[in-house]
Structures are given as C-alpha cells and as structure tokens.
Amino acid sequence: MSSETKSKFIDVKTLSGALPKDVRQKIRKKELVDGQPTTGMCEGYTQANLSIVHKSLADDFEKFCHANSGPLPLLYKSKPGEYAAPALSQHDSDIRSDVSMYNVLVNGKKSGSVGSLLEYEQEMKEMSTFYLGCSFSFEDALAKARVPLRNVEQNLNVSMYNTNIRCHPVGVFDCYQVVSMRPIPRNKIETAFQVTHPLIEVHGAPAHIGDPAMIGITDINKADYGCQVKFQEGDIPLFWSCGVTGLMALQSANSPLAFTHYPGCMYISDTPVKIHDLSSLPDKPKVIALKEEPFFASVTAESVVSKVKALEECIQDDPGVIPKSLDVTSFPPSGQDANLQTAREFLSGEDELHPKYQHLVAIERVGRASDKTWRSMRAVDLTSLVSPIDLLFDAAKDMPYVSTTGIGDGGNELGMGKVKDRVVEHINQGSEVACEVAADYLITAGVSDWGGFALSMALYAVSLCPVHDRYLRRNVGFPLQKAEDLQKVFPTVERQEAMLTALVDHGIHDGILQQLSMSVDGLPFHPVHAEKLHQLNKFVL
Numbered sequence: 001m002s003s004e005t006k007s008k009f010i011d012v013k014t015l016s017g018a019l020p021k022d023v024r025q026k027i028r029k030k031e032l033v034d035g036q037p038t039t040g041m042c043e044g045y046t047q048a049n050l051s052i053v054h055k056s057l058a059d060d061f062e063k064f065c066h067a068n069s070g071p072l073p074l075l076y077k078s079k080p081g082e083y084a085a086p087a088l089s090q091h092d093s094d095i096r097s098d099v100s101m102y103n104v105l106v107n108g109k110k111s112g113s114v115g116s117l118l119e120y121e122q123e124m125k126e127m128s129t130f131y132l133g134c135s136f137s138f139e140d141a142l143a144k145a146r147v148p149l150r151n152v153e154q155n156l157n158v159s160m161y162n163t164n165i166r167c168h169p170v171g172v173f174d175c176y177q178v179v180s181m182r183p184i185p186r187n188k189i190e191t192a193f194q195v196t197h198p199l200i201e202v203h204g205a206p207a208h209i210g211d212p213a214m215i216g217i218t219d220i221n222k223a224d225y226g227c228q229v230k231f232q233e234g235d236i237p238l239f240w241s242c243g244v245t246g247l248m249a250l251q252s253a254n255s256p257l258a259f260t261h262y263p264g265c266m267y268i269s270d271t272p273v274k275i276h277d278l279s280s281l282p283d284k285p286k287v288i289a290l291k292e293e294p295f296f297a298s299v300t301a302e303s304v305v306s307k308v309k310a311l312e313e314c315i316q317d318d319p320g321v322i323p324k325s326l327d328v329t330s331f332p333p334s335g336q337d338a339n340l341q342t343a344r345e346f347l348s349g350e351d352e353l354h355p356k357y358q359h360l361v362a363i364e365r366v367g368r369a370s371d372k373t374w375r376s377m378r379a380v381d382l383t384s385l386v387s388p389i390d391l392l393f394d395a396a397k398d399m400p401y402v403s404t405t406g407i408g409d410g411g412n413e414l415g416m417g418k419v420k421d422r423v424v425e426h427i428n429q430g431s432e433v434a435c436e437v438a439a440d441y442l443i444t445a446g447v448s449d450w451g452g453f454a455l456s457m458a459l460y461a462v463s464l465c466p467v468h469d470r471y472l473r474r475n476v477g478f479p480l481q482k483a484e485d486l487q488k489v490f491p492t493v494e495r496q497e498a499m500l501t502a503l504v505d506h507g508i509h510d511g512i513l514q515q516l517s518m519s520v521d522g523l524p525f526h527p528v529h530a531e532k533l534h535q536l537n538k539f540v541l
Contacts, residue, residue: 012041013040021092023042023268038266042268045272046202046271047137047269048132049266053128053255055080067170070177071243071475078131083129085131098268102115133201133203147188158181158182177476178225178248180239181220181237185234186235189287193285203241204475205285205475208238213294290403291440294400300462311539314450314532314539315454332346332387343394346392361406364409366413390414394437405442408448414439415435420435420438447520456489497530
C-alpha cells in the first residue's frame with residue numbers, strides 16, 4: 001500500500017461512535033479509501049472476517065470452520081447469490097460493496113485486491129459468503145478492562161503472523177493457523193485472557209502466551225500481515241487466533257475463484273458485541289507462568305487450581321505392582337559414556353524447539369551431593385549403585401524447551417538442590433546428604449509417593465479442564481482427552497496395592513524397614529497409604 005494511500009486514511013476516532021449502517025454506506029460510496037482498516041470503528045459492534053467460496057465447497061468449508069472455531073468462528077453462512085446477512089445486519093447491506101478491500105484468489109493464489117466485487121456479479125450468484133468473527137470486535141472490551149493496546153501506524157494495532165499450528169483438515173481445506181499479536185503488560189495478561197475467554201464468537205481467548213518461537217514465529221519484529229506493533233518494557237506478546245486463516249484455507253483448496261477480506265478490512269455488522277461481567281464467570285481462567293526466559297505460560301481454570309492446592313496441602317502430612325513389562329529408556333545409552341554432551345544429545349530432538357523429551361520428572365531419585373557422591377538419608381555412599389541421570393537435569397538448564405520437576409521427602413533426592421540451604425540447616429547430616437542439583441519445579445511431600453500421586457491427579461484435573469484443553473489445542477481441532485481414558489491410569493488404592501504386592505513378590509525390600517513388607521518408607525500400606533490415596537481422590541473425582 002503506497003504512502004499516498006496511507007495519507008488518505010481518515011482518523012478512525014471520528015468513526016469510533018458511528019453506527020455500522022452509516023460506515024457501510026461510506027465504504028460503499030467510496031468515502032473511505034480502499035484498504036482502510038476498520039479497527040476502532042463502530043465500537044461495541046461485531047466485525048467479521050469473510051471467506052467467499054463456490055457452492056460446491058461450501059459444506060466442507062462450513063465443517064472446516066466448526067472444526068477450527070478459534071480462528072474461524074462462524075457467525076453466518078449465506079446461500080449462493082445472497083448478498084445481505086439478515087442474521088447480522090438488519091439495515092441495508094451488500095457484501096459485494098460494503099468492505100473496503102477484498103482479496104481475489106484464482107486457482108488458490110492471490111491474483112490481486114479490489115475495492116468492490118460488483119464486477120464479479122455473475123460469479124457471486126454461485127458463491128456462498130461465510131461471515132467469521134473478528135478479534136477487532138473485542139478490543140473495546142479490553143480497553144474497558146484497562147488493558148492497554150499499543151499505538152501503531154495505519155490505525156491498525158495488531159501484527160499478524162503465520163504459524164506452525166496446523167488446523168484440523170476437512171476435505172480440500174488443509175492449512176496452518178494465522179494469529180494476531182498484541183503486546184500486553186505482564187501484569188495484565190490474565191485480565192486480557194479472562195476478558196476475551198467468553199467471546200468465542202470473536203475468537204475467544206489467546207491461542208498462545210509468550211515465546212513466539214513455540215508457534216513457529218522466528219522474528220517477532222517482522223509481521224506477515226498488518227503493521228509492526230511496538231513493544232514497551234515489560235510487555236509480553238499474546239497471540240489470538242486470526243481470521244486471515246480463512247485466506248490460508250482457501251489457498252489450500254486451490255479452487256478456480258474465491259474471495260476473502262483484505263487483512264484489517266472487515267465487514268461491520270449491526271450486531272452488538274457481548275460484553276461479559278468477569279465477576280459473573282462461573283470458573284475464571286488462571287494464567288500459569290511456566291518459564292521466564294523465554295517467557296511462556298499455560299492456562300487452566302480457577303477450580304482446577306483449587307484442586308491442585310488441596311492436593312498439595314494433603315501431601316504435606318509428615319507421618320514421622322507392575323503386571324506387565326514396560327518399555328524403559330536408559331541413560332547413558334548402551335556403549336556411551338555418561339557426560340554432559342551425551343545428556344544433551346539424549347534430550348535433543350529434531351531441533352531446539354522440539355526436544356525428544358519436554359519435561360523430566362524424578363520421583364524419590366537420589367541426587368548428586370556437593371562432594372559428587374550419591375548418598376542415602378543415612379549418608380551411606382550409594383555412588384556405585386546409581387546411574388548419573390543428574391546429568392540430564394544439568395543439560396536441561398541450558399535447553400529452554402526442556403523443564404524439570406523433582407519430587408522428594410528428605411533432601412537427598414534429585415531436584416532438592418532448589419532448597420539445599422534449608423536441607424543443610426534442618427535435616428540431620430544435611431551437609432553430607434543434600435542434593436546439589438536443582439529442578440525447575442519442586443514437589444516436597446511427607447512421602448515421595450504421595451507427591452507422585454498428587455502430580456498425576458493434578459494432571460488428570462488439568463487434562464479435563466475445557467479452558468486448558470482449548471489452549472493446548474491452540475483453539476483448533478476437537479477436545480483431546482476423555483475422562484474414561486484417563487481413569488484407566490488413575491492412581492487408586494487397588495492399583496497401588498497391586499503394584500506393591502508385585503514388588504514384594506519380586507523381592508523388593510522397604511528401604512526403611514530393610515525387609516519384605518507391604519509398606520513404603522516404613523509405613524504400612526493399610527491404613528496409612530490407603531487413607532492418603534482416599535484423601536487425594538476426593539479432591540479430584
């Protein structure tokens with residue numbers, strides 16, 4: 001777009017309070033320049049992305065929209081030759097002329113952009129228009145929640161990017177999602193997520209928070225569409241699903257002729273945006289920071305966070321069977337030495353962004369002490385019996401997409417280096433037994449087994465959370481988990497008793513009692529461990 005065209009753009013502030021029907025008339029009469037972005041116009045009214053396809057593809061494209069409702073929330077589907085959208089606009093409306101710029105696609109490739117589709121009158125009689133929710137529609141909701149949006153050129157305050165997030169394919173439609181990015185102050189991230197979460201008809205909550213590389217964006221300073229948004233200190237990039245995904249979908253179909261809106265140039269409907277009172281939300285989303293550098297986060301619901309906190313409290317009590325073979329991967333690999341380089345290679349995948357293992361969990365695994373030995377809680381040297389998997393935790397420190405969790409109950413366990421000073425101060429022989437290797441996340445429990453149980457139950461609760469599930473899918477596809485599938489591996493009293501029985505049958509001793517016993521850490525399975533499992537279960541099931 002030329003600088004001359006830019007200079008003709010009117011100030012959207014003059015149209016922020018205008019009625020949609022009046023702005024549509026201005027666009028139709030060419031009182032607005034072709035390509036004028038509509039962000040900021042007609043505040044409080046729903047704007048729509050457009051995808052216009054031949055009637056032979058309409059049914060599959062409708063299914064594609066439903067399968068990828070994050071980027072393509074379907075507001076209305078017209079019949080072939082229908083130019084108005086009565087479900088969205090009660091006043092005069094003509095889709096052929098009420099958008100300031102359209103993309104024209106021929107055989108799946110963009111052939112140009114036009115300010116009107118009237119010259120395609122005959123072709124339009126055989127085509128259906130899909131009106132799809134637009135994220136510009138929720139920006140006034142963000143503003144009312146005092147979430148600042150940065151000023152940029154051309155009155156367009158978002159940058160748009162291609163990603164590596166593949167949409168759920170349907171028929172000939174198979175593409176990757178496009179996202180829009182807004183820099184949000186760190187202390188406003190959760191508010192921004194909560195404000196947009198209920199607005200599923202206009203993309204809903206973000207598909208990703210933080211590190212752009214995780215979704216395939218290599219340079220945040222080079223937008224694929226829109227304008228370059230400027231960051232301020234403390235800003236975090238939030239990425240919403242974007243309707244430009246429709247352009248990618250139509251290109252993938254390779255149809256003889258199709259149309260979309262030009263990025264930033266939306267259809268403005270007469271339908272008000274639904275503004276939700278956050279205090280009335282039944283279960284607010286909670287943003288959980290996972291890493292600071294590079295920053296990225298996940299999301300779940302408040303109810304799940306409450307369950308996890310209850311599980312955490314439950315395992316703090318201090319009380320003073322494998323039925324078939326499992327595949328086990330050993331470190332170091334056969335024929336290789338145990339060193340830091342081997343550890344890095346063991347964890348590495350196809351590239352830095354896709355490691356072979358994204359999260360390492362060590363439960364009751366003795367860890368390296370400061371004198372480079374591995375010791376029991378009685379300070380007995382176990383070095384000759386231990387494989388140095390601590391090296392994997394060491395290597396993970398320098399691998400931004402590999403995280404670690406340690407679970408322990410005494411202080412000598414792998415990961416407890418995170419609280420080494422407290423182990424030395426409070427634990428008998430702490431200076432000798434304390435593990436020096438820290439984990440990103442540490443779970444301490446009265447018995448390490450309880451920490452493992454609580455972690456698996458917390459993952460169960462998170463996996464069934466609709467808020468988390470949608471975020472994990474990046475707003476595309478269908479729900480991933482079913483309760484009945486996860487319950488097959490849920491830690492119950494019966495399963496744990498069967499496992500302990502199998503261990504005893506195979507001659508595995510209780511480490512505290514030094515004898516074959518239906519006990520863990522010197523505590524009998526009945527009633528101590530069975531009762532703890534019952535307590536944990538009630539918080540989740």
